[in-house]
Amino acid sequence: MKGSIVKKGKKYYIVVDVGEKGNRRQKWFSGYTSSKDAEKDLPHIVAKLQEGTFIEPTKTTMAEYLKEWLDLKETDLAKNTFDSYYRQIHNHIIPSIGKIPLSKLKVMHIQKMYGELEKKNLSKTSIHKAHSVLKASLKYAYKTDLIPVNFADKLDNPKKEEKEMGYWTKEEGKYF
Template sequence: MMKRRENGAGCVKRLPSGSYRWQITVGFDEHGRQILRSGTEKTRRDAERERTRAVADHSRGLLTLPSVVRLSEWLPRWLELKRPSLAPKTFANYAYVIHRHLLPLLGSRRVQDLKPSEVRGAYVKLTDRGYSRSLLHQTRVILRQALQEAVLDELVTRNVAEVARLPSFRRGKTARALDAEEVELFLRAARAHRLGELFAFVIATGLRRGEVCALKWAHVDLDGELLRVRENVTVVNGKAVLGEPKTESGVRDLHLAAETVALLRSLPTCGVGEYVFTNVEGQRLYPDSLTKLAGKIARQAGLGNVRFHDLRHTYASLMLSKGVPMEVVSEKLGHSRPSTTADIYRHVFVEEHEQHTFALSDLLTPNPLKIRSAATRDEHDQPDEPAA
C-alpha cells in the first residue's frame, strides 16, 4: 500500500512484481499537472534511500524539471555523451544533422511535450526541401537515439521518434553501374591521367574510395596475390583522417587476379613508396580529389554523371552478372549483410535480360521439371509398413 508523507516528501509503493517504486513531485507544468520523478528498486529499504536522495537533490536544485528541457539543450548534451562511442566522421555527421536540421526544426520544443506528429512534420519539411532519404534516415536515427536516452533519464515516458515514421516517397536511383562498353570508354579516358591505373584497380577490386587512399604496400602480397584491407581514410570537417575500415566486415583479405597483380607491379610507387597510390608529391591521396577526378573522366568519356562510388557498384554488378554467389561478392565488398549488396549494389544489365529470354518450348524441353507432391510420389517413396 502507498505510504503517504507530508507534501514534497514523496512516497513508496510495492509493485505486483515484488519490487518497490519510489516517487516524488518536483513541480507543476503550465497546466497545473504534477511533474514527477520516480524509480524502482528491489527492496523497500533501497526505494526509501533513493526517495530520500531525490528529495535532497530536489531541495538543492539538482533535479532539472523535465518540462523546461528543450531539444536545443538536450541534443547537444546527448551528442557529447555519445562522442566516445562514435568514429570521428560519424560524430561530425551527427553534429551537422543536429545543428543544420534538427535544431532549426524542433529545437524550441520541450522534450516532454514533443509529439509524433511534430517529428513527422519535420521529416516532411526535409522531404519538401529535396533532401535524400538517406539524410532523413540519419535524422531519424539521431533523434530516436537521443530521445531514448531521455527515456532512460526519465525526462519522458516514451520515445516519440519510435512511432514517427518517415514519409513514403520514391526517388530514382542516383547510383549507377557501368556496363562493359562504358567501362572501356571510362578507362580509355582515364589513361590520359596520371592516376588512370587507380580506376582500373578499383573496378577490378571494388574498394571504397577511402580504402584505396589508405592502401599501403605493406598490405599487399604480390607474390601471394593477396590484398589486405586494414585502413580507411575519411574526411572529417574537410580534414582527411586515417582510421579503421568503415565496419568490422570491412577488414578483409582479397585475392587478386594475375592481371591485377601485374597492374600493381607496373606502378612507379611499387617497391619505393609507402602508399600504393599517391599524389604528385608522393603523399597519400585526398578522397575528395578522387571524386572530382572520376567525374571529370566520365564527362571526357561522354558518360555523363558518374560518381567514384559508382565504380564500386560497377564491380558488384559485373561480378554478379558472371554468376558469382551473392555472399561471395558481399564479403569482397566488405558488407555486413548480403542483403545490402542485393538491395543497393545489384544493377541488372540489359544483356542479362536478353540472355535469359526463353520461349515456352525452351522452358519445357528437353527435360521439363516435375513438381513433387504427395499425390505423385511413387511406391518406392512410401514409408515402410510398421512391423507386425
C-alpha cells in the first residue's frame, strides 16, 4: 500500500492506494494546512489501513447517533430505564454535544458538557447519570467500529451526591 501527498489550492491531502492490482482505488484524507503535517500522518494512516484498524470518519452527529442508539436499546430496556435514558439524552447530552460529529468527539467535549451541566445547577447524581448513558452509548459505538476509542472511558465518572442517612428519634420511633 502506497501513499502520497497532494496539494490542491492551499490544502494538502494524503492519497493512499487501497485497491488491488488492476482495480485501482484511492482514499483521500484532507485537513492539512502544511505538507509537514501531512507527511507526519502518512505513515500512521498507511499502517492503520494495512492492519485493518482504520475507522472511516462519519458525518453523523452525536444527536443523530444517540437517537439511533436509543431506538436500538428500547426493546432491551425496562420502560423506566428507557425513559430515564431518553430524558438524559434529550435534556442534557444533545443540547451540549449534539452538533459534534461522532467521529470528532473528544474528551474535552465531554468534560465541557459536565461543566455546562454543573452551571445549570444540575445535581451531581444527574450528571453521573448523564455520564453513564453517554458512556454506554459510546461503548456500543466502539464495539461496532464507529469510533476508535470510547472517550467517556477516559474520564472519571462524576461522583454522586452522598445523602446523609435519615433516622428517627426515640420519640418518633415510639410514635410510629
